Amino acid sequence: MRKFETGKRYGEHAVVFEIVKRTEKTITYAAIHHPGRSNESRREEKKAKIQNWDGREVFFAGSETVEA
Numbered sequence: 316m317r318k319f320e321t322g323k324r325y326g327e328h329a330v331v332f333e334i335v336k337r338t339e340k341t342i343t344y345a346a347i348h349h350p351g352r353s354n355e356s357r358r359e360e361k362k363a364k365i366q367n368w369d370g371r372e373v374f375f376a377g378s379e380t381v382e383a
Contacts, residue, residue: 317371317383324350325381332381335360342374344381 319342324331331350336343342365346358363374372383 316367319365319372319374319383325383326379330379332376333357340365344374344376346376 319325319334319337321334321337324333324347326332329349331347332344333347334342334344341362343360343362345360348356348358361376363376366373366375368382374381
């Protein structure tokens with residue numbers, strides 16, 4: 316099963332999500348806009364419930380679905 320790990324970044328394109336903290340059922344994440352560029356900015360931390368989809372963990376960040 317693919318799981319989210321603390322300190323790693325998930326996603327692609329202009330916004331990625333960094334996992335700050337994790338429990339068994341929830342994660343705390345921060346959205347990173349423009350990762351790896353000079354104008355990179357980190358947004359406030361938010362919590363989300365972890366869903367289990369066919370052997371991988373998923374969470375919903377607004378209108379986006381983030382997979383481990």
